Amino acid sequence: MKFFVALALFACLGSLALAKDDEYCQNTVITACSTSAFSANSICNARFAGIDHIEPEIQSYINANLAKSYDYLLLATHFNSYQKNRPGFQKLYQGLSDRSFEDSIALIKQVTRRGGIVDFNTRHESSGSVSTKRGTLEVDELHSLALALDTEKQLATGATHVHSRATHATDAERDPELAHYFEENFLGKQAESVRKLSGYANDLAKLMKVPDPSLSVYLFDEYLQKQ
Known part of the structure:
Protein backbone atom coordinates (compact mmCIF):
# COMPACT_ATOMS: atom_id res chain seq x y z
CA MET A 1 0.00 0.00 0.00
CA SER A 34 15.70 23.22 -8.07
CA THR A 35 17.67 26.47 -7.92
CA SER A 36 18.51 28.78 -5.03
CA ALA A 37 15.52 31.10 -4.48
CA PHE A 38 12.65 32.97 -6.08
CA SER A 39 13.59 35.37 -8.83
CA ALA A 40 12.84 39.09 -8.54
CA ASN A 41 10.13 38.73 -11.21
CA SER A 42 8.47 35.72 -9.63
CA ILE A 43 4.80 35.17 -10.42
CA CYS A 44 4.26 34.62 -6.68
CA ASN A 45 2.99 38.14 -6.02
CA ALA A 46 -0.27 39.93 -5.18
CA ARG A 47 -0.84 41.34 -8.67
CA PHE A 48 -3.91 40.28 -10.62
CA ALA A 49 -6.62 41.68 -12.91
CA GLY A 50 -5.82 45.13 -14.35
CA ILE A 51 -3.46 46.51 -11.69
CA ASP A 52 -0.59 46.71 -14.20
CA HIS A 53 -2.58 49.11 -16.39
CA ILE A 54 -4.31 51.15 -13.67
CA GLU A 55 -1.38 51.59 -11.28
CA PRO A 56 0.00 54.70 -13.10
CA GLU A 57 -3.46 56.31 -12.91
CA ILE A 58 -3.61 55.73 -9.15
CA GLN A 59 -0.06 57.02 -8.73
CA SER A 60 -1.08 60.23 -10.50
CA TYR A 61 -4.09 60.56 -8.20
CA ILE A 62 -1.89 60.03 -5.13
CA ASN A 63 0.43 62.81 -6.30
CA ALA A 64 -2.55 65.11 -6.85
CA ASN A 65 -3.93 64.49 -3.36
CA LEU A 66 -0.56 65.23 -1.78
CA ALA A 67 -0.25 68.48 -3.76
CA LYS A 68 -3.79 69.56 -2.88
CA SER A 69 -3.19 68.73 0.78
CA TYR A 70 -0.27 71.14 0.73
CA ASP A 71 -2.35 73.84 -0.99
CA TYR A 72 -5.14 73.51 1.57
CA LEU A 73 -2.57 73.72 4.35
CA LEU A 74 -1.32 77.02 2.91
CA LEU A 75 -4.89 78.33 2.86
CA ALA A 76 -5.43 77.24 6.46
CA THR A 77 -2.22 79.00 7.51
CA HIS A 78 -3.24 82.13 5.62
CA PHE A 79 -6.57 82.43 7.44
CA ASN A 80 -5.04 81.51 10.79
CA SER A 81 -2.75 84.55 10.82
CA TYR A 82 -3.39 87.45 13.19
CA GLN A 83 -4.12 89.71 10.20
CA LYS A 84 -6.93 87.55 8.79
CA ASN A 85 -8.09 85.89 12.04
CA ARG A 86 -10.66 83.61 10.44
CA PRO A 87 -10.74 80.45 12.60
CA GLY A 88 -13.77 79.10 10.74
CA PHE A 89 -12.03 79.20 7.37
CA GLN A 90 -8.88 77.86 8.98
CA LYS A 91 -10.85 74.88 10.33
CA LEU A 92 -12.42 74.21 6.94
CA TYR A 93 -9.15 74.17 5.00
CA GLN A 94 -7.22 72.31 7.68
CA GLY A 95 -9.86 69.58 7.51
CA LEU A 96 -9.60 69.38 3.73
CA SER A 97 -5.81 69.25 3.97
CA ASP A 98 -5.92 66.40 6.49
CA ARG A 99 -8.47 64.52 4.40
CA SER A 100 -6.38 64.72 1.20
CA PHE A 101 -3.28 63.56 3.06
CA GLU A 102 -5.15 60.65 4.65
CA ASP A 103 -6.55 59.71 1.23
CA SER A 104 -2.98 59.61 -0.11
CA ILE A 105 -1.89 57.24 2.67
CA ALA A 106 -4.93 55.02 2.09
CA LEU A 107 -4.20 54.85 -1.65
CA ILE A 108 -0.55 53.98 -1.01
CA LYS A 109 -1.69 51.10 1.20
CA GLN A 110 -4.16 49.98 -1.48
CA VAL A 111 -1.49 49.95 -4.19
CA THR A 112 1.00 48.00 -2.06
CA ARG A 113 -1.76 45.59 -0.96
CA ARG A 114 -2.30 44.78 -4.63
CA GLY A 115 1.40 44.14 -5.18
CA GLY A 116 2.35 47.56 -6.55
CA ILE A 117 5.10 49.99 -5.60
CA VAL A 118 4.49 53.73 -5.20
CA ASP A 119 7.38 55.57 -6.84
CA PHE A 120 7.63 59.27 -5.99
CA ASN A 121 10.82 59.68 -8.03
CA THR A 122 8.85 59.22 -11.26
CA ARG A 123 6.11 61.63 -12.28
CA HIS A 124 3.05 59.74 -13.49
CA GLU A 125 0.64 61.47 -15.84
CA SER A 126 -2.54 60.19 -17.47
CA SER A 127 -5.45 61.56 -19.47
CA GLY A 128 -7.30 62.01 -16.18
CA SER A 129 -4.46 63.58 -14.23
CA VAL A 130 -5.42 66.34 -11.82
CA SER A 131 -3.67 69.63 -12.46
CA THR A 132 -1.42 70.73 -9.61
CA LYS A 133 -0.46 74.12 -11.02
CA ARG A 134 -0.49 76.65 -8.20
CA GLY A 135 -1.31 80.31 -8.17
CA THR A 136 -1.24 82.60 -5.21
CA LEU A 137 -3.10 81.26 -2.18
CA GLU A 138 -3.28 84.61 -0.40
CA VAL A 139 -6.87 85.28 -1.38
CA ASP A 140 -9.96 86.66 0.31
CA GLU A 141 -12.66 84.48 1.84
CA LEU A 142 -14.99 84.21 -1.16
CA HIS A 143 -12.21 83.58 -3.66
CA SER A 144 -10.72 80.94 -1.38
CA LEU A 145 -14.04 79.06 -1.45
CA ALA A 146 -14.06 79.27 -5.25
CA LEU A 147 -10.51 77.92 -5.33
CA ALA A 148 -11.41 75.07 -2.96
CA LEU A 149 -14.49 74.22 -5.04
CA ASP A 150 -12.40 74.02 -8.22
CA THR A 151 -9.91 71.80 -6.40
CA GLU A 152 -12.60 69.42 -5.17
CA LYS A 153 -14.07 69.18 -8.67
CA GLN A 154 -10.61 68.30 -10.02
CA LEU A 155 -10.17 65.58 -7.40
CA ALA A 156 -13.67 64.27 -8.09
CA THR A 157 -12.88 64.13 -11.81
CA GLY A 158 -9.62 62.28 -11.09
CA ALA A 159 -11.40 59.68 -8.95
CA THR A 160 -14.09 59.25 -11.61
CA HIS A 161 -11.42 58.71 -14.26
CA VAL A 162 -9.70 55.94 -12.27
CA HIS A 163 -13.06 54.29 -11.55
CA SER A 164 -14.04 54.46 -15.23
CA ARG A 165 -10.64 53.10 -16.27
CA ALA A 166 -11.01 50.14 -13.92
CA THR A 167 -14.62 49.48 -14.98
CA HIS A 168 -14.80 50.03 -18.72
CA ALA A 169 -11.39 48.84 -19.91
CA THR A 170 -10.84 45.67 -21.91
CA ASP A 171 -11.06 42.32 -20.13
CA ALA A 172 -7.31 42.16 -19.55
CA GLU A 173 -7.18 45.69 -18.09
CA ARG A 174 -10.43 45.70 -16.11
CA ASP A 175 -10.17 45.63 -12.32
CA PRO A 176 -13.52 45.36 -10.45
CA GLU A 177 -11.83 45.38 -7.03
CA LEU A 178 -10.16 48.74 -7.63
CA ALA A 179 -13.37 50.13 -9.14
CA HIS A 180 -15.27 49.07 -6.02
CA TYR A 181 -12.60 50.60 -3.77
CA PHE A 182 -12.83 53.99 -5.49
CA GLU A 183 -16.62 53.88 -5.55
CA GLU A 184 -16.83 53.24 -1.81
CA ASN A 185 -14.04 55.54 -0.65
CA PHE A 186 -13.88 58.47 -3.09
CA LEU A 187 -16.78 59.05 -5.45
CA GLY A 188 -19.49 59.70 -2.88
CA LYS A 189 -17.18 61.60 -0.56
CA GLN A 190 -15.94 63.90 -3.33
CA ALA A 191 -19.48 64.55 -4.57
CA GLU A 192 -20.52 65.57 -1.06
CA SER A 193 -17.50 67.86 -0.72
CA VAL A 194 -18.31 69.58 -4.03
CA ARG A 195 -21.90 70.05 -2.92
CA LYS A 196 -20.89 71.56 0.44
CA LEU A 197 -18.33 73.99 -0.95
CA SER A 198 -20.62 75.13 -3.77
CA GLY A 199 -23.25 75.92 -1.14
CA TYR A 200 -20.74 77.86 0.97
CA ALA A 201 -19.57 79.89 -2.04
CA ASN A 202 -23.09 80.80 -3.12
CA ASP A 203 -24.23 81.69 0.40
CA LEU A 204 -21.24 83.93 1.06
CA ALA A 205 -21.60 85.61 -2.35
CA LYS A 206 -25.18 86.57 -1.48
CA LEU A 207 -24.20 87.82 1.99
CA MET A 208 -21.52 90.06 0.52
CA LYS A 209 -23.92 92.02 -1.71
CA VAL A 210 -23.96 94.91 0.75
CA PRO A 211 -21.91 98.14 0.90
CA ASP A 212 -19.83 96.85 3.83
CA PRO A 213 -19.64 93.03 3.90
CA SER A 214 -17.23 92.78 6.84
CA LEU A 215 -19.97 91.81 9.31
CA SER A 216 -21.37 89.23 6.87
CA VAL A 217 -17.95 87.62 6.48
CA TYR A 218 -17.44 87.60 10.25
CA LEU A 219 -20.80 85.89 10.86
CA PHE A 220 -20.13 83.36 8.09
CA ASP A 221 -16.78 82.53 9.70
CA GLU A 222 -18.62 82.00 13.00
CA TYR A 223 -20.93 79.59 11.17
CA LEU A 224 -17.98 77.62 9.76
CA GLN A 225 -16.51 77.22 13.24
CA LYS A 226 -19.63 75.32 14.29
CA GLN A 227 -19.55 72.87 11.37
Whole structure:
Protein backbone atom coordinates (compact mmCIF):
# COMPACT_ATOMS: atom_id res chain seq x y z
CA MET A 1 0.00 0.00 0.00
CA LYS A 2 2.80 2.40 0.93
CA PHE A 3 4.50 1.61 -2.33
CA PHE A 4 1.44 2.69 -4.34
CA VAL A 5 1.08 5.93 -2.31
CA ALA A 6 4.73 6.80 -2.91
CA LEU A 7 4.36 6.00 -6.60
CA ALA A 8 1.28 8.23 -6.93
CA LEU A 9 3.04 11.11 -5.16
CA PHE A 10 6.09 10.75 -7.40
CA ALA A 11 3.90 10.77 -10.51
CA CYS A 12 2.08 13.89 -9.33
CA LEU A 13 5.31 15.78 -8.71
CA GLY A 14 6.66 14.65 -12.03
CA SER A 15 3.63 15.97 -13.91
CA LEU A 16 4.01 19.35 -12.21
CA ALA A 17 7.69 19.54 -13.09
CA LEU A 18 6.87 18.95 -16.73
CA ALA A 19 4.32 21.77 -16.86
CA LYS A 20 5.28 24.33 -19.47
CA ASP A 21 2.90 27.06 -18.29
CA ASP A 22 4.90 29.58 -16.18
CA GLU A 23 1.88 31.70 -15.20
CA TYR A 24 1.23 29.89 -11.92
CA CYS A 25 2.94 30.27 -8.57
CA GLN A 26 3.34 26.54 -7.93
CA ASN A 27 5.28 26.14 -11.18
CA THR A 28 7.60 28.91 -10.00
CA VAL A 29 7.97 27.15 -6.65
CA ILE A 30 8.94 23.90 -8.32
CA THR A 31 11.48 25.71 -10.48
CA ALA A 32 12.83 27.65 -7.52
CA CYS A 33 13.28 24.46 -5.47
CA SER A 34 15.70 23.22 -8.07
CA THR A 35 17.67 26.47 -7.92
CA SER A 36 18.51 28.78 -5.03
CA ALA A 37 15.52 31.10 -4.48
CA PHE A 38 12.65 32.97 -6.08
CA SER A 39 13.59 35.37 -8.83
CA ALA A 40 12.84 39.09 -8.54
CA ASN A 41 10.13 38.73 -11.21
CA SER A 42 8.47 35.72 -9.63
CA ILE A 43 4.80 35.17 -10.42
CA CYS A 44 4.26 34.62 -6.68
CA ASN A 45 2.99 38.14 -6.02
CA ALA A 46 -0.27 39.93 -5.18
CA ARG A 47 -0.84 41.34 -8.67
CA PHE A 48 -3.91 40.28 -10.62
CA ALA A 49 -6.62 41.68 -12.91
CA GLY A 50 -5.82 45.13 -14.35
CA ILE A 51 -3.46 46.51 -11.69
CA ASP A 52 -0.59 46.71 -14.20
CA HIS A 53 -2.58 49.11 -16.39
CA ILE A 54 -4.31 51.15 -13.67
CA GLU A 55 -1.38 51.59 -11.28
CA PRO A 56 0.00 54.70 -13.10
CA GLU A 57 -3.46 56.31 -12.91
CA ILE A 58 -3.61 55.73 -9.15
CA GLN A 59 -0.06 57.02 -8.73
CA SER A 60 -1.08 60.23 -10.50
CA TYR A 61 -4.09 60.56 -8.20
CA ILE A 62 -1.89 60.03 -5.13
CA ASN A 63 0.43 62.81 -6.30
CA ALA A 64 -2.55 65.11 -6.85
CA ASN A 65 -3.93 64.49 -3.36
CA LEU A 66 -0.56 65.23 -1.78
CA ALA A 67 -0.25 68.48 -3.76
CA LYS A 68 -3.79 69.56 -2.88
CA SER A 69 -3.19 68.73 0.78
CA TYR A 70 -0.27 71.14 0.73
CA ASP A 71 -2.35 73.84 -0.99
CA TYR A 72 -5.14 73.51 1.57
CA LEU A 73 -2.57 73.72 4.35
CA LEU A 74 -1.32 77.02 2.91
CA LEU A 75 -4.89 78.33 2.86
CA ALA A 76 -5.43 77.24 6.46
CA THR A 77 -2.22 79.00 7.51
CA HIS A 78 -3.24 82.13 5.62
CA PHE A 79 -6.57 82.43 7.44
CA ASN A 80 -5.04 81.51 10.79
CA SER A 81 -2.75 84.55 10.82
CA TYR A 82 -3.39 87.45 13.19
CA GLN A 83 -4.12 89.71 10.20
CA LYS A 84 -6.93 87.55 8.79
CA ASN A 85 -8.09 85.89 12.04
CA ARG A 86 -10.66 83.61 10.44
CA PRO A 87 -10.74 80.45 12.60
CA GLY A 88 -13.77 79.10 10.74
CA PHE A 89 -12.03 79.20 7.37
CA GLN A 90 -8.88 77.86 8.98
CA LYS A 91 -10.85 74.88 10.33
CA LEU A 92 -12.42 74.21 6.94
CA TYR A 93 -9.15 74.17 5.00
CA GLN A 94 -7.22 72.31 7.68
CA GLY A 95 -9.86 69.58 7.51
CA LEU A 96 -9.60 69.38 3.73
CA SER A 97 -5.81 69.25 3.97
CA ASP A 98 -5.92 66.40 6.49
CA ARG A 99 -8.47 64.52 4.40
CA SER A 100 -6.38 64.72 1.20
CA PHE A 101 -3.28 63.56 3.06
CA GLU A 102 -5.15 60.65 4.65
CA ASP A 103 -6.55 59.71 1.23
CA SER A 104 -2.98 59.61 -0.11
CA ILE A 105 -1.89 57.24 2.67
CA ALA A 106 -4.93 55.02 2.09
CA LEU A 107 -4.20 54.85 -1.65
CA ILE A 108 -0.55 53.98 -1.01
CA LYS A 109 -1.69 51.10 1.20
CA GLN A 110 -4.16 49.98 -1.48
CA VAL A 111 -1.49 49.95 -4.19
CA THR A 112 1.00 48.00 -2.06
CA ARG A 113 -1.76 45.59 -0.96
CA ARG A 114 -2.30 44.78 -4.63
CA GLY A 115 1.40 44.14 -5.18
CA GLY A 116 2.35 47.56 -6.55
CA ILE A 117 5.10 49.99 -5.60
CA VAL A 118 4.49 53.73 -5.20
CA ASP A 119 7.38 55.57 -6.84
CA PHE A 120 7.63 59.27 -5.99
CA ASN A 121 10.82 59.68 -8.03
CA THR A 122 8.85 59.22 -11.26
CA ARG A 123 6.11 61.63 -12.28
CA HIS A 124 3.05 59.74 -13.49
CA GLU A 125 0.64 61.47 -15.84
CA SER A 126 -2.54 60.19 -17.47
CA SER A 127 -5.45 61.56 -19.47
CA GLY A 128 -7.30 62.01 -16.18
CA SER A 129 -4.46 63.58 -14.23
CA VAL A 130 -5.42 66.34 -11.82
CA SER A 131 -3.67 69.63 -12.46
CA THR A 132 -1.42 70.73 -9.61
CA LYS A 133 -0.46 74.12 -11.02
CA ARG A 134 -0.49 76.65 -8.20
CA GLY A 135 -1.31 80.31 -8.17
CA THR A 136 -1.24 82.60 -5.21
CA LEU A 137 -3.10 81.26 -2.18
CA GLU A 138 -3.28 84.61 -0.40
CA VAL A 139 -6.87 85.28 -1.38
CA ASP A 140 -9.96 86.66 0.31
CA GLU A 141 -12.66 84.48 1.84
CA LEU A 142 -14.99 84.21 -1.16
CA HIS A 143 -12.21 83.58 -3.66
CA SER A 144 -10.72 80.94 -1.38
CA LEU A 145 -14.04 79.06 -1.45
CA ALA A 146 -14.06 79.27 -5.25
CA LEU A 147 -10.51 77.92 -5.33
CA ALA A 148 -11.41 75.07 -2.96
CA LEU A 149 -14.49 74.22 -5.04
CA ASP A 150 -12.40 74.02 -8.22
CA THR A 151 -9.91 71.80 -6.40
CA GLU A 152 -12.60 69.42 -5.17
CA LYS A 153 -14.07 69.18 -8.67
CA GLN A 154 -10.61 68.30 -10.02
CA LEU A 155 -10.17 65.58 -7.40
CA ALA A 156 -13.67 64.27 -8.09
CA THR A 157 -12.88 64.13 -11.81
CA GLY A 158 -9.62 62.28 -11.09
CA ALA A 159 -11.40 59.68 -8.95
CA THR A 160 -14.09 59.25 -11.61
CA HIS A 161 -11.42 58.71 -14.26
CA VAL A 162 -9.70 55.94 -12.27
CA HIS A 163 -13.06 54.29 -11.55
CA SER A 164 -14.04 54.46 -15.23
CA ARG A 165 -10.64 53.10 -16.27
CA ALA A 166 -11.01 50.14 -13.92
CA THR A 167 -14.62 49.48 -14.98
CA HIS A 168 -14.80 50.03 -18.72
CA ALA A 169 -11.39 48.84 -19.91
CA THR A 170 -10.84 45.67 -21.91
CA ASP A 171 -11.06 42.32 -20.13
CA ALA A 172 -7.31 42.16 -19.55
CA GLU A 173 -7.18 45.69 -18.09
CA ARG A 174 -10.43 45.70 -16.11
CA ASP A 175 -10.17 45.63 -12.32
CA PRO A 176 -13.52 45.36 -10.45
CA GLU A 177 -11.83 45.38 -7.03
CA LEU A 178 -10.16 48.74 -7.63
CA ALA A 179 -13.37 50.13 -9.14
CA HIS A 180 -15.27 49.07 -6.02
CA TYR A 181 -12.60 50.60 -3.77
CA PHE A 182 -12.83 53.99 -5.49
CA GLU A 183 -16.62 53.88 -5.55
CA GLU A 184 -16.83 53.24 -1.81
CA ASN A 185 -14.04 55.54 -0.65
CA PHE A 186 -13.88 58.47 -3.09
CA LEU A 187 -16.78 59.05 -5.45
CA GLY A 188 -19.49 59.70 -2.88
CA LYS A 189 -17.18 61.60 -0.56
CA GLN A 190 -15.94 63.90 -3.33
CA ALA A 191 -19.48 64.55 -4.57
CA GLU A 192 -20.52 65.57 -1.06
CA SER A 193 -17.50 67.86 -0.72
CA VAL A 194 -18.31 69.58 -4.03
CA ARG A 195 -21.90 70.05 -2.92
CA LYS A 196 -20.89 71.56 0.44
CA LEU A 197 -18.33 73.99 -0.95
CA SER A 198 -20.62 75.13 -3.77
CA GLY A 199 -23.25 75.92 -1.14
CA TYR A 200 -20.74 77.86 0.97
CA ALA A 201 -19.57 79.89 -2.04
CA ASN A 202 -23.09 80.80 -3.12
CA ASP A 203 -24.23 81.69 0.40
CA LEU A 204 -21.24 83.93 1.06
CA ALA A 205 -21.60 85.61 -2.35
CA LYS A 206 -25.18 86.57 -1.48
CA LEU A 207 -24.20 87.82 1.99
CA MET A 208 -21.52 90.06 0.52
CA LYS A 209 -23.92 92.02 -1.71
CA VAL A 210 -23.96 94.91 0.75
CA PRO A 211 -21.91 98.14 0.90
CA ASP A 212 -19.83 96.85 3.83
CA PRO A 213 -19.64 93.03 3.90
CA SER A 214 -17.23 92.78 6.84
CA LEU A 215 -19.97 91.81 9.31
CA SER A 216 -21.37 89.23 6.87
CA VAL A 217 -17.95 87.62 6.48
CA TYR A 218 -17.44 87.60 10.25
CA LEU A 219 -20.80 85.89 10.86
CA PHE A 220 -20.13 83.36 8.09
CA ASP A 221 -16.78 82.53 9.70
CA GLU A 222 -18.62 82.00 13.00
CA TYR A 223 -20.93 79.59 11.17
CA LEU A 224 -17.98 77.62 9.76
CA GLN A 225 -16.51 77.22 13.24
CA LYS A 226 -19.63 75.32 14.29
CA GLN A 227 -19.55 72.87 11.37
